[in-house]
Amino acid sequence: MDRRQFLRRAGGLGFAVGSSALLGASCSRTASSTPSTMPTSPTTSAPPAGPPNWAELAGSLAGRLVLPSSPAYQGAKLLYNEQFDGIDPAAIAMCASASDVQRCVDFARSHGVAVAARSGGHSYGGYSLTTGLVIDVASMASISPASSSARIGAGARLIDIYDTLGNAGLVLPGGSCPTVGIAGLTLGGGIGVFDRLYGLTCDNLRSLEIVLADGSLVTASAESHPDLLWACQGGGGGNFGIATSFEFGLHPIPADLSLFTVDWPWAAATDVLGAWMSWLPGVPDELWSNCQLLASGPSLMVRVAGVFVGTADTLGSLLAPLESAVGPSPTYRFVGPETYLNAMFIEAGCEGKTLGECHLPSENPQGTLSRSAYASKSSFVTEALSPAGLAAAADALASGAQFAPGLGAAIAFDSYGGAINAVAPSATAFVHRNAIAGIQMSASWGSGTEPADAMRWLSAAAAALGPYTTGAYQNYIDPTLANWQHAYYGANLARLVKVKASVDPDDFFHFAQSIPTSLAA
Numbered sequence: 001m002d003r004r005q006f007l008r009r010a011g012g013l014g015f016a017v018g019s020s021a022l023l024g025a026s027c028s029r030t031a032s033s034t035p036s037t038m039p040t041s042p043t044t045s046a047p048p049a050g051p052p053n054w055a056e057l058a059g060s061l062a063g064r065l066v067l068p069s070s071p072a073y074q075g076a077k078l079l080y081n082e083q084f085d086g087i088d089p090a091a092i093a094m095c096a097s098a099s100d101v102q103r104c105v106d107f108a109r110s111h112g113v114a115v116a117a118r119s120g121g122h123s124y125g126g127y128s129l130t131t132g133l134v135i136d137v138a139s140m141a142s143i144s145p146a147s148s149s150a151r152i153g154a155g156a157r158l159i160d161i162y163d164t165l166g167n168a169g170l171v172l173p174g175g176s177c178p179t180v181g182i183a184g185l186t187l188g189g190g191i192g193v194f195d196r197l198y199g200l201t202c203d204n205l206r207s208l209e210i211v212l213a214d215g216s217l218v219t220a221s222a223e224s225h226p227d228l229l230w231a232c233q234g235g236g237g238g239n240f241g242i243a244t245s246f247e248f249g250l251h252p253i254p255a256d257l258s259l260f261t262v263d264w265p266w267a268a269a270t271d272v273l274g275a276w277m278s279w280l281p282g283v284p285d286e287l288w289s290n291c292q293l294l295a296s297g298p299s300l301m302v303r304v305a306g307v308f309v310g311t312a313d314t315l316g317s318l319l320a321p322l323e324s325a326v327g328p329s330p331t332y333r334f335v336g337p338e339t340y341l342n343a344m345f346i347e348a349g350c351e352g353k354t355l356g357e358c359h360l361p362s363e364n365p366q367g368t369l370s371r372s373a374y375a376s377k378s379s380f381v382t383e384a385l386s387p388a389g390l391a392a393a394a395d396a397l398a399s400g401a402q403f404a405p406g407l408g409a410a411i412a413f414d415s416y417g418g419a420i421n422a423v424a425p426s427a428t429a430f431v432h433r434n435a436i437a438g439i440q441m442s443a444s445w446g447s448g449t450e451p452a453d454a455m456r457w458l459s460a461a462a463a464a465l466g467p468y469t470t471g472a473y474q475n476y477i478d479p480t481l482a483n484w485q486h487a488y489y490g491a492n493l494a495r496l497v498k499v500k501a502s503v504d505p506d507d508f509f510h511f512a513q514s515i516p517t518s519l520a521a
Protein backbone atom coordinates (compact mmCIF):
# COMPACT_ATOMS: atom_id res chain seq x y z
CA MET A 1 0.00 0.00 0.00
CA ASP A 2 1.52 3.38 -0.96
CA ARG A 3 1.19 6.55 1.09
CA ARG A 4 -1.77 7.89 -0.90
CA GLN A 5 -3.76 4.65 -0.48
CA PHE A 6 -2.87 4.59 3.18
CA LEU A 7 -4.08 8.13 3.78
CA ARG A 8 -7.38 7.28 2.12
CA ARG A 9 -7.79 4.17 4.29
CA ALA A 10 -7.04 6.05 7.49
CA GLY A 11 -9.38 8.88 6.55
CA GLY A 12 -12.16 6.41 5.79
CA LEU A 13 -11.92 5.08 9.31
CA GLY A 14 -12.35 8.58 10.64
CA PHE A 15 -8.82 8.63 12.00
CA ALA A 16 -6.56 11.64 11.70
CA VAL A 17 -4.54 11.54 8.52
CA GLY A 18 -1.03 12.69 7.75
CA SER A 19 1.37 13.26 10.60
CA SER A 20 -0.15 16.27 12.31
CA ALA A 21 -2.04 16.37 15.58
CA LEU A 22 -5.65 15.24 15.37
CA LEU A 23 -7.36 18.60 15.09
CA GLY A 24 -4.80 19.95 12.69
CA ALA A 25 -5.43 17.01 10.41
CA SER A 26 -9.15 16.86 10.99
CA CYS A 27 -9.86 20.18 9.30
CA SER A 28 -11.22 18.22 6.36
CA ARG A 29 -13.45 15.94 8.44
CA THR A 30 -17.20 16.25 7.96
CA ALA A 31 -19.35 16.47 11.07
CA SER A 32 -23.08 16.49 10.69
CA SER A 33 -24.77 17.50 13.93
CA THR A 34 -25.21 20.86 15.58
CA PRO A 35 -25.86 20.20 19.26
CA SER A 36 -28.36 22.46 20.96
CA THR A 37 -27.24 21.52 24.45
CA MET A 38 -23.70 22.89 24.31
CA PRO A 39 -22.69 26.05 26.19
CA THR A 40 -22.87 29.31 24.30
CA SER A 41 -20.00 31.80 24.20
CA PRO A 42 -20.12 33.75 27.44
CA THR A 43 -18.79 37.10 26.20
CA THR A 44 -20.33 39.83 28.36
CA SER A 45 -20.35 43.59 28.67
CA ALA A 46 -22.17 46.46 30.33
CA PRO A 47 -25.71 46.94 28.97
CA PRO A 48 -25.98 49.30 25.97
CA ALA A 49 -26.38 52.99 26.83
CA GLY A 50 -28.99 53.31 24.06
CA PRO A 51 -29.81 51.45 20.86
CA PRO A 52 -26.72 51.49 18.67
CA ASN A 53 -27.19 53.20 15.34
CA TRP A 54 -25.79 50.41 13.17
CA ALA A 55 -26.44 52.36 9.98
CA GLU A 56 -24.10 55.06 11.25
CA LEU A 57 -21.36 52.46 11.84
CA ALA A 58 -22.01 50.83 8.45
CA GLY A 59 -21.69 54.17 6.72
CA SER A 60 -18.33 54.85 8.33
CA LEU A 61 -16.66 51.58 7.26
CA ALA A 62 -14.68 50.81 4.12
CA GLY A 63 -15.65 47.17 4.74
CA ARG A 64 -19.15 45.71 5.24
CA LEU A 65 -21.40 45.57 8.28
CA VAL A 66 -23.49 42.39 8.21
CA LEU A 67 -26.73 42.68 10.19
CA PRO A 68 -29.23 39.90 11.04
CA SER A 69 -31.50 41.16 8.25
CA SER A 70 -28.79 40.52 5.62
CA PRO A 71 -28.94 37.31 3.50
CA ALA A 72 -25.20 36.91 4.26
CA TYR A 73 -25.74 36.90 8.03
CA GLN A 74 -26.39 33.17 8.65
CA GLY A 75 -23.11 32.24 6.93
CA ALA A 76 -21.08 35.20 8.16
CA LYS A 77 -21.65 34.45 11.84
CA LEU A 78 -20.34 30.87 11.77
CA LEU A 79 -17.14 29.75 13.47
CA TYR A 80 -15.20 26.62 12.47
CA ASN A 81 -16.70 24.67 15.39
CA GLU A 82 -20.39 23.90 14.83
CA GLN A 83 -20.86 23.86 18.59
CA PHE A 84 -21.38 27.63 18.55
CA ASP A 85 -23.83 27.94 15.67
CA GLY A 86 -26.60 29.08 18.04
CA ILE A 87 -24.90 32.36 18.93
CA ASP A 88 -26.33 35.38 17.11
CA PRO A 89 -24.22 38.55 17.03
CA ALA A 90 -26.00 41.91 16.82
CA ALA A 91 -23.66 42.77 13.93
CA ILE A 92 -20.55 41.50 12.18
CA ALA A 93 -18.09 44.08 10.87
CA MET A 94 -16.03 42.76 7.96
CA CYS A 95 -13.20 45.22 8.40
CA ALA A 96 -11.13 46.28 5.41
CA SER A 97 -8.47 48.26 7.26
CA ALA A 98 -7.02 49.20 10.64
CA SER A 99 -9.16 52.36 10.46
CA ASP A 100 -12.28 50.19 10.21
CA VAL A 101 -11.19 48.32 13.34
CA GLN A 102 -10.65 51.64 15.13
CA ARG A 103 -14.14 52.84 14.11
CA CYS A 104 -15.69 49.61 15.40
CA VAL A 105 -13.88 49.86 18.73
CA ASP A 106 -14.86 53.54 19.17
CA PHE A 107 -18.48 52.79 18.22
CA ALA A 108 -18.78 49.77 20.54
CA ARG A 109 -17.14 51.57 23.46
CA SER A 110 -19.38 54.62 23.15
CA HIS A 111 -22.55 52.49 22.84
CA GLY A 112 -21.67 49.94 25.53
CA VAL A 113 -21.67 47.08 23.00
CA ALA A 114 -19.65 43.92 23.73
CA VAL A 115 -17.05 43.04 21.11
CA ALA A 116 -15.17 39.95 20.00
CA ALA A 117 -12.22 39.97 17.59
CA ARG A 118 -12.25 37.31 14.90
CA SER A 119 -9.51 36.20 12.52
CA GLY A 120 -9.78 32.54 11.41
CA GLY A 121 -12.74 31.75 13.70
CA HIS A 122 -11.16 28.59 15.21
CA SER A 123 -11.46 29.46 18.91
CA TYR A 124 -12.15 26.21 20.78
CA GLY A 125 -14.24 28.17 23.30
CA GLY A 126 -16.21 30.21 20.77
CA TYR A 127 -14.60 33.38 22.13
CA SER A 128 -14.47 35.06 18.73
CA LEU A 129 -18.27 35.25 18.80
CA THR A 130 -20.43 37.54 20.93
CA THR A 131 -24.04 38.65 21.00
CA GLY A 132 -22.64 42.16 20.48
CA LEU A 133 -20.32 43.24 17.63
CA VAL A 134 -17.94 40.75 15.97
CA ILE A 135 -14.94 42.68 14.64
CA ASP A 136 -13.74 40.42 11.83
CA VAL A 137 -10.31 40.98 10.24
CA ALA A 138 -10.45 38.03 7.80
CA SER A 139 -10.24 40.22 4.71
CA MET A 140 -7.14 41.99 6.05
CA ALA A 141 -5.07 39.08 4.77
CA SER A 142 -2.16 40.49 2.77
CA ILE A 143 1.10 38.53 2.93
CA SER A 144 4.21 40.54 1.97
CA PRO A 145 7.50 38.65 2.18
CA ALA A 146 10.87 40.44 2.19
CA SER A 147 14.29 38.76 2.22
CA SER A 148 14.03 37.22 5.70
CA SER A 149 10.84 38.67 7.13
CA ALA A 150 7.21 39.21 6.22
CA ARG A 151 4.35 41.53 7.12
CA ILE A 152 1.13 39.56 7.37
CA GLY A 153 -2.41 40.89 7.74
CA ALA A 154 -4.19 39.68 10.88
CA GLY A 155 -6.80 37.76 8.89
CA ALA A 156 -4.45 35.60 6.80
CA ARG A 157 -5.06 31.83 6.92
CA LEU A 158 -2.16 29.47 7.51
CA ILE A 159 -2.31 27.65 4.16
CA ASP A 160 -2.20 30.97 2.27
CA ILE A 161 0.78 32.05 4.37
CA TYR A 162 2.64 28.78 3.78
CA ASP A 163 1.89 28.96 0.06
CA THR A 164 2.98 32.59 -0.45
CA LEU A 165 6.04 32.37 1.78
CA GLY A 166 6.96 28.92 0.45
CA ASN A 167 6.95 30.24 -3.10
CA ALA A 168 9.33 32.97 -1.89
CA GLY A 169 11.61 30.30 -0.35
CA LEU A 170 10.66 31.17 3.23
CA VAL A 171 9.26 29.36 6.27
CA LEU A 172 7.21 30.67 9.19
CA PRO A 173 6.82 27.94 11.84
CA GLY A 174 3.15 27.46 12.70
CA GLY A 175 0.27 25.04 13.06
CA SER A 176 -1.07 22.47 10.61
CA CYS A 177 -4.70 23.43 10.14
CA PRO A 178 -4.95 25.31 6.82
CA THR A 179 -7.82 27.57 7.84
CA VAL A 180 -6.59 28.71 11.28
CA GLY A 181 -6.01 32.48 11.37
CA ILE A 182 -2.59 33.95 12.00
CA ALA A 183 -3.90 36.25 14.75
CA GLY A 184 -5.31 33.63 17.12
CA LEU A 185 -2.43 31.25 16.43
CA THR A 186 0.33 33.79 17.11
CA LEU A 187 -1.24 35.52 20.10
CA GLY A 188 -1.63 32.16 21.90
CA GLY A 189 1.74 30.63 20.92
CA GLY A 190 1.64 28.57 17.71
CA ILE A 191 2.70 24.91 17.77
CA GLY A 192 3.79 23.22 14.56
CA VAL A 193 6.12 20.86 12.80
CA PHE A 194 9.10 23.26 12.57
CA ASP A 195 8.90 24.63 16.13
CA ARG A 196 11.62 22.41 17.61
CA LEU A 197 13.97 23.91 15.01
CA TYR A 198 12.70 27.49 14.65
CA GLY A 199 10.60 28.14 17.79
CA LEU A 200 6.91 28.86 18.22
CA THR A 201 5.12 31.22 15.86
CA CYS A 202 5.09 33.84 18.63
CA ASP A 203 8.87 33.45 19.11
CA ASN A 204 9.31 34.67 15.53
CA LEU A 205 7.07 37.71 16.02
CA ARG A 206 9.04 40.97 15.74
CA SER A 207 6.24 43.50 15.98
CA LEU A 208 2.51 43.92 15.55
CA GLU A 209 0.04 46.71 14.93
CA ILE A 210 -2.84 46.63 17.34
CA VAL A 211 -5.93 48.73 18.08
CA LEU A 212 -6.30 49.33 21.81
CA ALA A 213 -9.50 49.81 23.83
CA ASP A 214 -9.21 53.62 23.54
CA GLY A 215 -9.26 53.28 19.75
CA SER A 216 -5.59 54.12 19.25
CA LEU A 217 -3.51 52.12 16.76
CA VAL A 218 -0.06 51.34 18.17
CA THR A 219 2.97 49.37 17.06
CA ALA A 220 4.28 46.98 19.69
CA SER A 221 7.92 46.05 19.18
CA ALA A 222 11.16 45.77 21.15
CA GLU A 223 11.48 49.57 20.91
CA SER A 224 7.87 50.67 21.34
CA HIS A 225 5.43 49.16 23.89
CA PRO A 226 7.77 46.21 24.59
CA ASP A 227 5.54 44.91 27.40
CA LEU A 228 2.64 44.72 24.97
CA LEU A 229 4.78 42.79 22.47
CA TRP A 230 5.76 40.42 25.28
CA ALA A 231 2.08 39.89 26.21
CA CYS A 232 1.14 39.24 22.57
CA GLN A 233 3.73 36.46 22.37
CA GLY A 234 1.52 33.81 23.93
CA GLY A 235 -0.73 35.83 26.25
CA GLY A 236 -3.80 34.69 24.29
CA GLY A 237 -6.07 36.18 21.62
CA GLY A 238 -8.69 38.78 22.41
CA ASN A 239 -7.09 40.10 25.61
CA PHE A 240 -5.18 43.31 24.88
CA GLY A 241 -6.59 44.80 21.69
CA ILE A 242 -7.32 43.86 18.09
CA ALA A 243 -4.21 43.09 16.06
CA THR A 244 -4.33 44.33 12.49
CA SER A 245 -0.95 43.08 11.19
CA PHE A 246 2.16 41.20 12.27
CA GLU A 247 5.83 41.31 11.26
CA PHE A 248 7.69 38.01 11.54
CA GLY A 249 11.29 36.92 11.13
CA LEU A 250 11.47 33.97 8.71
CA HIS A 251 13.74 31.04 7.83
CA PRO A 252 14.90 29.65 4.49
CA ILE A 253 13.10 26.61 3.10
CA PRO A 254 15.09 23.50 4.01
CA ALA A 255 17.04 21.84 1.19
CA ASP A 256 15.88 18.37 2.33
CA LEU A 257 12.64 17.46 4.01
CA SER A 258 11.23 14.02 4.86
CA LEU A 259 8.01 12.71 6.36
CA PHE A 260 7.26 9.51 8.20
CA THR A 261 4.32 7.56 9.56
CA VAL A 262 4.59 4.28 11.47
CA ASP A 263 1.59 2.38 12.85
CA TRP A 264 1.60 -0.51 15.29
CA PRO A 265 -1.15 -2.86 16.48
CA TRP A 266 -3.15 -1.42 19.37
CA ALA A 267 -1.81 -4.15 21.69
CA ALA A 268 1.55 -2.34 21.50
CA ALA A 269 0.10 1.06 22.48
CA THR A 270 1.85 1.47 25.85
CA ASP A 271 5.12 0.06 24.42
CA VAL A 272 4.99 2.55 21.55
CA LEU A 273 4.14 5.57 23.71
CA GLY A 274 6.80 4.61 26.28
CA ALA A 275 9.46 3.98 23.61
CA TRP A 276 8.59 7.25 21.85
CA MET A 277 8.97 9.26 25.07
CA SER A 278 12.31 7.62 25.90
CA TRP A 279 13.52 8.21 22.30
CA LEU A 280 12.62 11.95 22.21
CA PRO A 281 15.57 13.39 24.17
CA GLY A 282 18.07 11.77 21.79
CA VAL A 283 16.69 13.11 18.50
CA PRO A 284 17.93 16.33 16.86
CA ASP A 285 15.87 19.53 16.82
CA GLU A 286 15.35 18.96 13.10
CA LEU A 287 13.00 16.09 13.91
CA TRP A 288 9.45 16.83 15.07
CA SER A 289 7.09 13.98 15.80
CA ASN A 290 3.95 13.03 17.60
CA CYS A 291 2.47 9.88 19.05
CA GLN A 292 -1.22 9.56 18.42
CA LEU A 293 -3.66 7.22 20.16
CA LEU A 294 -6.71 7.18 17.88
CA ALA A 295 -10.20 5.73 18.22
CA SER A 296 -13.06 5.53 15.79
CA GLY A 297 -15.70 3.73 17.80
CA PRO A 298 -14.24 0.30 18.67
CA SER A 299 -11.35 0.61 16.14
CA LEU A 300 -8.13 1.67 17.88
CA MET A 301 -4.70 2.46 16.54
CA VAL A 302 -1.36 3.86 17.67
CA ARG A 303 0.79 5.90 15.33
CA VAL A 304 4.05 7.82 15.46
CA ALA A 305 4.44 10.36 12.66
CA GLY A 306 6.54 13.40 11.96
CA VAL A 307 8.54 15.76 9.82
CA PHE A 308 12.34 15.83 9.53
CA VAL A 309 14.48 18.60 8.10
CA GLY A 310 17.00 16.27 6.44
CA THR A 311 17.15 13.28 4.11
CA ALA A 312 14.97 10.19 4.28
CA ASP A 313 18.09 8.02 4.81
CA THR A 314 19.07 9.98 7.90
CA LEU A 315 15.48 9.90 9.10
CA GLY A 316 15.43 6.10 8.70
CA SER A 317 18.55 5.82 10.89
CA LEU A 318 17.02 8.10 13.53
CA LEU A 319 13.84 5.97 13.60
CA ALA A 320 15.69 2.64 13.93
CA PRO A 321 16.20 2.78 17.74
CA LEU A 322 12.53 3.68 18.25
CA GLU A 323 11.34 0.81 16.08
CA SER A 324 13.63 -1.73 17.71
CA ALA A 325 12.55 -0.58 21.20
CA VAL A 326 8.88 -1.24 20.44
CA GLY A 327 9.02 -4.98 19.84
CA PRO A 328 6.02 -5.86 17.59
CA SER A 329 6.46 -5.08 13.91
CA PRO A 330 4.65 -2.06 12.48
CA THR A 331 1.44 -2.69 10.57
CA TYR A 332 2.34 0.22 8.29
CA ARG A 333 5.55 2.16 7.68
CA PHE A 334 6.22 5.09 5.39
CA VAL A 335 9.47 7.11 5.32
CA GLY A 336 10.12 9.34 2.34
CA PRO A 337 11.29 12.70 0.97
CA GLU A 338 8.81 15.47 0.25
CA THR A 339 8.95 19.05 -1.03
CA TYR A 340 8.22 21.79 1.49
CA LEU A 341 4.91 22.87 -0.02
CA ASN A 342 3.64 19.32 -0.54
CA ALA A 343 4.54 18.56 3.07
CA MET A 344 2.53 21.53 4.31
CA PHE A 345 -0.48 20.43 2.25
CA ILE A 346 -0.16 16.86 3.57
CA GLU A 347 0.10 18.10 7.16
CA ALA A 348 -2.98 20.22 6.50
CA GLY A 349 -4.98 17.19 5.34
CA CYS A 350 -5.01 18.73 1.83
CA GLU A 351 -2.88 16.27 -0.12
CA GLY A 352 -3.83 16.46 -3.81
CA LYS A 353 -5.93 19.61 -3.37
CA THR A 354 -5.31 22.98 -4.98
CA LEU A 355 -4.77 26.03 -2.78
CA GLY A 356 -8.36 27.13 -3.41
CA GLU A 357 -9.71 23.69 -2.54
CA CYS A 358 -7.77 23.72 0.75
CA HIS A 359 -10.25 26.21 2.27
CA LEU A 360 -13.76 26.27 3.64
CA PRO A 361 -16.33 27.21 0.97
CA SER A 362 -17.11 30.33 3.05
CA GLU A 363 -13.52 31.55 2.49
CA ASN A 364 -13.04 30.49 -1.11
CA PRO A 365 -15.64 29.41 -3.70
CA GLN A 366 -13.41 26.46 -4.61
CA GLY A 367 -13.11 25.40 -0.96
CA THR A 368 -13.77 21.71 -0.24
CA LEU A 369 -13.09 21.56 3.52
CA SER A 370 -15.84 21.22 6.10
CA ARG A 371 -16.45 22.61 9.54
CA SER A 372 -16.50 20.27 12.51
CA ALA A 373 -18.15 19.66 15.90
CA TYR A 374 -15.67 18.82 18.61
CA ALA A 375 -14.27 19.61 22.03
CA SER A 376 -10.77 19.35 23.34
CA LYS A 377 -8.59 19.44 26.44
CA SER A 378 -4.84 19.86 26.74
CA SER A 379 -1.93 19.48 29.15
CA PHE A 380 1.84 18.95 29.15
CA VAL A 381 4.26 16.25 30.28
CA THR A 382 7.68 17.32 31.54
CA GLU A 383 9.21 13.84 31.77
CA ALA A 384 8.57 10.42 30.28
CA LEU A 385 5.37 8.86 31.68
CA SER A 386 5.68 6.05 34.23
CA PRO A 387 4.20 2.62 33.33
CA ALA A 388 1.07 3.67 35.26
CA GLY A 389 0.86 6.90 33.23
CA LEU A 390 1.27 5.02 29.95
CA ALA A 391 -1.50 2.60 30.93
CA ALA A 392 -3.73 5.50 31.99
CA ALA A 393 -3.38 7.09 28.53
CA ALA A 394 -4.06 3.86 26.61
CA ASP A 395 -6.97 2.87 28.86
CA ALA A 396 -8.51 6.35 28.61
CA LEU A 397 -8.50 6.20 24.82
CA ALA A 398 -9.80 2.63 24.73
CA SER A 399 -12.69 3.55 27.04
CA GLY A 400 -14.19 5.95 24.46
CA ALA A 401 -16.63 3.43 22.99
CA GLN A 402 -18.17 2.91 26.46
CA PHE A 403 -19.28 6.56 26.41
CA ALA A 404 -20.52 6.57 22.82
CA PRO A 405 -20.23 3.57 20.48
CA GLY A 406 -19.18 5.65 17.46
CA LEU A 407 -17.05 8.23 19.25
CA GLY A 408 -14.15 9.76 17.31
CA ALA A 409 -11.49 10.31 19.95
CA ALA A 410 -7.78 11.01 20.10
CA ILE A 411 -5.01 11.55 22.60
CA ALA A 412 -2.12 13.12 20.69
CA PHE A 413 1.31 13.77 22.21
CA ASP A 414 3.23 16.46 20.26
CA SER A 415 6.98 16.69 20.83
CA TYR A 416 8.27 19.92 22.39
CA GLY A 417 11.90 20.66 23.34
CA GLY A 418 14.54 22.09 21.00
CA ALA A 419 14.11 25.78 20.15
CA ILE A 420 10.80 25.94 22.06
CA ASN A 421 12.49 25.11 25.36
CA ALA A 422 15.61 27.18 24.59
CA VAL A 423 13.53 30.30 25.32
CA ALA A 424 13.23 31.25 29.00
CA PRO A 425 9.68 30.86 30.43
CA SER A 426 9.58 34.58 31.28
CA ALA A 427 11.05 35.83 27.97
CA THR A 428 7.63 35.74 26.29
CA ALA A 429 4.13 35.28 27.73
CA PHE A 430 4.23 31.62 26.58
CA VAL A 431 5.30 29.94 29.80
CA HIS A 432 5.31 26.23 28.83
CA ARG A 433 9.03 25.90 28.15
CA ASN A 434 9.94 22.72 30.05
CA ALA A 435 7.64 20.17 28.43
CA ILE A 436 8.85 17.14 26.51
CA ALA A 437 5.38 16.91 24.94
CA GLY A 438 2.08 18.71 24.73
CA ILE A 439 -1.04 16.55 24.97
CA GLN A 440 -4.29 17.19 23.18
CA MET A 441 -7.34 15.07 23.99
CA SER A 442 -10.10 15.54 21.42
CA ALA A 443 -13.58 14.22 20.87
CA SER A 444 -15.53 14.90 17.72
CA TRP A 445 -19.11 13.98 17.11
CA GLY A 446 -21.58 13.62 14.29
CA SER A 447 -24.82 11.75 13.77
CA GLY A 448 -25.16 8.92 16.26
CA THR A 449 -22.97 10.48 18.98
CA GLU A 450 -24.45 12.78 21.60
CA PRO A 451 -22.18 15.74 22.39
CA ALA A 452 -22.78 15.19 26.11
CA ASP A 453 -21.34 11.65 25.85
CA ALA A 454 -18.29 12.98 24.01
CA MET A 455 -17.81 15.60 26.71
CA ARG A 456 -18.12 12.96 29.46
CA TRP A 457 -15.38 10.91 27.79
CA LEU A 458 -13.18 14.00 27.50
CA SER A 459 -13.55 14.82 31.20
CA ALA A 460 -12.84 11.21 32.18
CA ALA A 461 -9.74 11.06 29.95
CA ALA A 462 -8.40 14.35 31.33
CA ALA A 463 -9.01 13.16 34.90
CA ALA A 464 -7.22 9.87 34.21
CA LEU A 465 -4.15 11.70 32.86
CA GLY A 466 -4.30 14.49 35.46
CA PRO A 467 -1.87 12.92 37.95
CA TYR A 468 0.82 12.70 35.27
CA THR A 469 0.43 16.09 33.55
CA THR A 470 0.55 19.82 34.17
CA GLY A 471 -0.76 23.09 32.68
CA ALA A 472 -2.86 23.62 29.56
CA TYR A 473 -2.22 25.24 26.16
CA GLN A 474 -4.03 28.59 25.90
CA ASN A 475 -4.68 28.10 22.17
CA TYR A 476 -6.61 24.92 22.97
CA ILE A 477 -8.73 27.16 25.17
CA ASP A 478 -11.07 25.10 27.31
CA PRO A 479 -14.26 26.67 28.74
CA THR A 480 -14.62 23.78 31.21
CA LEU A 481 -11.15 24.21 32.77
CA ALA A 482 -11.42 25.40 36.40
CA ASN A 483 -7.90 26.65 37.13
CA TRP A 484 -7.38 28.16 33.66
CA GLN A 485 -5.46 31.32 34.62
CA HIS A 486 -2.60 29.33 36.16
CA ALA A 487 -2.87 26.42 33.75
CA TYR A 488 -2.41 28.70 30.69
CA TYR A 489 -0.06 31.34 32.06
CA GLY A 490 1.66 30.01 35.23
CA ALA A 491 4.32 32.37 36.57
CA ASN A 492 3.63 34.89 33.78
CA LEU A 493 0.08 35.60 34.96
CA ALA A 494 0.95 38.54 37.23
CA ARG A 495 2.83 40.39 34.46
CA LEU A 496 0.02 39.71 31.98
CA VAL A 497 -2.47 41.22 34.42
CA LYS A 498 -0.26 44.33 34.72
CA VAL A 499 -0.13 44.74 30.94
CA LYS A 500 -3.89 44.24 30.71
CA ALA A 501 -4.50 46.91 33.38
CA SER A 502 -2.27 49.37 31.55
CA VAL A 503 -3.71 48.95 28.03
CA ASP A 504 -7.34 48.06 28.87
CA PRO A 505 -8.09 49.36 32.38
CA ASP A 506 -11.88 49.15 31.89
CA ASP A 507 -11.72 45.52 30.71
CA PHE A 508 -13.34 46.41 27.39
CA PHE A 509 -11.90 43.28 25.75
CA HIS A 510 -13.61 40.78 27.99
CA PHE A 511 -14.71 37.14 27.70
CA ALA A 512 -15.09 34.24 30.12
CA GLN A 513 -11.38 33.40 30.07
CA SER A 514 -9.86 36.81 29.31
CA ILE A 515 -6.93 38.12 31.36
CA PRO A 516 -8.37 40.18 34.23
CA THR A 517 -7.28 43.73 35.09
CA SER A 518 -6.37 42.66 38.62
CA LEU A 519 -5.60 39.32 40.20
CA ALA A 520 -8.56 39.66 42.55
CA ALA A 521 -11.04 40.09 39.66
Ligand SMILES: Cc1cc2nc3c(=O)[nH]c(=O)nc-3n(C[C@H](O)[C@H](O)[C@H](O)COP(=O)(O)OP(=O)(O)OC[C@H]3O[C@@H](n4cnc5c(N)ncnc54)[C@H](O)[C@@H]3O)c2cc1C
Nearest residue numbers: 119120121122123128175176177181184191237238242243
Ligand atom coordinates in the same frame (compact mmCIF):
# COMPACT_ATOMS: atom_id res chain seq x y z
C1 LIG B 1 -8.86 22.31 13.41
C2 LIG B 1 -7.88 23.06 14.27
C3 LIG B 1 -6.53 22.78 14.17
C4 LIG B 1 -5.60 23.49 14.96
N1 LIG B 1 -4.26 23.20 14.84
C5 LIG B 1 -3.39 23.89 15.60
C6 LIG B 1 -1.99 23.66 15.50
O1 LIG B 1 -1.54 22.82 14.70
N2 LIG B 1 -1.14 24.38 16.29
C7 LIG B 1 -1.61 25.31 17.18
O2 LIG B 1 -0.80 25.93 17.88
N3 LIG B 1 -2.93 25.55 17.30
C8 LIG B 1 -3.81 24.87 16.54
N4 LIG B 1 -5.15 25.11 16.69
C9 LIG B 1 -5.60 26.06 17.71
C10 LIG B 1 -5.56 27.47 17.18
O3 LIG B 1 -4.23 27.96 17.24
C11 LIG B 1 -6.45 28.36 18.04
O4 LIG B 1 -7.76 27.88 18.01
C12 LIG B 1 -6.39 29.82 17.57
O5 LIG B 1 -6.81 30.66 18.61
C13 LIG B 1 -7.27 30.03 16.36
O6 LIG B 1 -7.06 31.30 15.83
P1 LIG B 1 -8.12 31.91 14.81
O7 LIG B 1 -7.67 33.26 14.47
O8 LIG B 1 -8.38 30.94 13.72
O9 LIG B 1 -9.43 31.90 15.69
P2 LIG B 1 -10.42 33.02 16.21
O10 LIG B 1 -11.58 32.24 16.73
O11 LIG B 1 -10.71 34.03 15.16
O12 LIG B 1 -9.64 33.72 17.39
C14 LIG B 1 -9.16 33.01 18.51
C15 LIG B 1 -9.03 33.99 19.68
O13 LIG B 1 -8.20 35.09 19.29
C16 LIG B 1 -8.94 36.30 19.28
N5 LIG B 1 -8.59 37.06 18.08
C17 LIG B 1 -8.91 36.77 16.81
N6 LIG B 1 -8.44 37.71 15.99
C18 LIG B 1 -7.80 38.61 16.76
C19 LIG B 1 -7.11 39.79 16.49
N7 LIG B 1 -6.99 40.25 15.23
N8 LIG B 1 -6.55 40.48 17.51
C20 LIG B 1 -6.68 40.03 18.78
N9 LIG B 1 -7.34 38.90 19.10
C21 LIG B 1 -7.89 38.19 18.09
C22 LIG B 1 -10.40 35.91 19.30
O14 LIG B 1 -11.21 36.90 19.89
C23 LIG B 1 -10.36 34.60 20.09
O15 LIG B 1 -10.34 34.87 21.47
C24 LIG B 1 -6.07 24.43 15.89
C25 LIG B 1 -7.44 24.72 15.98
C26 LIG B 1 -8.33 24.03 15.19
C27 LIG B 1 -9.80 24.32 15.32
